[in-house]
Amino acid sequence: MAIKLTVNNTAYAVDVPAEMPLLWVIRDVIGLTGTKYGCGVAQCGACTVHIDGAAVRSCITSVGDVAGAVTTIEGLSANGDHPIQAAWTKHNVPQCGYCQSGQMMNAAAFIKEKPHPTDADIDAAMDGNICRCGTYGRIRAAIKDAAENI
């Protein structure tokens, strides 16, 4: 029994078990590899995607439970020019880059809800997204920059 879902405005019907995490449907079935596998237990944020604009951890979200439209880093903007992507580029945020899809997806959902965040707001909102390279300083600067330009 195929499961229907919409990812980046494209409709898919995937023949997978309903309990399969959305992350693996996106990566291995649909083939969009921008969303990353980090911990598999919602502790690192690398797998963050949007469902109807809200940031969710796709590694613990069963595909059968997805009720809204999914957006991944590949679909955050048409031309890679979302204010968060522009700010990330301007601040040369990534080092290895592996966590950054999740960081950007989390940040994009956050600044939509809180257009004028303080440092404390940013720290609280981004607390669940780990960066082993330690790019937190640049992430915070980029979010503030993006928030001013949104």
Place this chain on the structure above:
Amino acid sequence: MNAIINCSRRSALKAIGAAGGLVLGTRLIPGTFKFASAAGETTLTPSVFVAIAKDGTVTLFAHRSEMGQGIRTGLTMLLADELEADWARVKVEQADGDEKYGDQYTDGSRSIVKNFQRLREFGATARLLLEQAAAKQLGVDVSEVKAQNHKVVHAASGKSLDYGELVETAAALPVPDVKTVKLKDPKDFRYIGKEVPIVDLPNMMVGTAKYTIDIRLPGMKYASVERCPVVLGKFASYDASETLKVPGVEKVVEIPPPTKPVMFKPLGGIAVVATNSWAAMEGRSKLKVQWDLGENASYDTTAARKEMEATASKPGDRFRSSGEIGLALLLGGWSGHIALACVSSALRQITVLTTFAAEEDERVLRPLDVILVTLLRSALAYIGDGGAPAEYRAGKARRRPGRERQGMCRRGFKPGRYH
């Protein structure tokens, strides 16, 4: 010495869109770090390092692995700087693993050390070829033109030609001897030593940067391996019946445990092969395994520490001896403690440096330097482990980085339970 060769006519290069462009490669004798320089060794496959297409796009083949350390960007900086390339028009292709690239190890913080001169020479050679091509096209002497930011400029006439307009002419020119190529004065560096956007940034921004986990091959399967919790242990028996019921799981593969010394050998276990990652992981979680923990079943941190303490109190093995040990003994002899520190440290230093010198043939070892460094370090060590990096002394780093470790391993370090 680099033997830079022109391989613009090779049809295989069409794949990278460089057909009709300028392509420079080198010939390497597999298994050594020596470059072939004799003419006539035409049977060797050239390794392509830089290609300039008709639209001017410069492609560098990165023969080192990126792990967030920035090597793809670093190598590109070396090449682009000497080439006088516009950063926005340089792209990087990841070289596959192939002997033709010579040493592809990405470790020991030596990718830049090993490639600094080599890639600068590549870039400078390509720049000179483009200047020669421009001079030919403009009918002027090569001394009158200068490469500047992806163009070759003839100042006297104000004319300039983009690199893309020059590649066909350049490809037909003989490659100049690298000894005649003039490298930039470091004060003229435009990328080396400066901050540049990392080459993979645009791809990272939209999720198209490729990591190992993102590689997809035709017919590729996904596997997850259940391993014995103890090194050198193996499974006594296992039941995969529930595993094989998981949708997507195709088979279970037994991987034998490694033989000693373990070193970098695969650790063994039971691999669950599936059509997707999640099925492999789910299947693995449903394996029922009885492990035979083997000879290390009771070996733990306490046992390891005791073993290391016992080993440390034994005389060391001498792997190699060279240099002026006598001087170290003589100078250090005024204090029993320092003398002992000197001997052990001298042995370590000399071994490390000679080992390193053997690898890096351009590096000349001067025994007196070694002794002086040794004495200084020994004195510092005697005062309070002052020779170690601050983070090591503060207990924040688990080991001393870099060559210390390399030296230790090379100095006849006895393979232990985990090695």
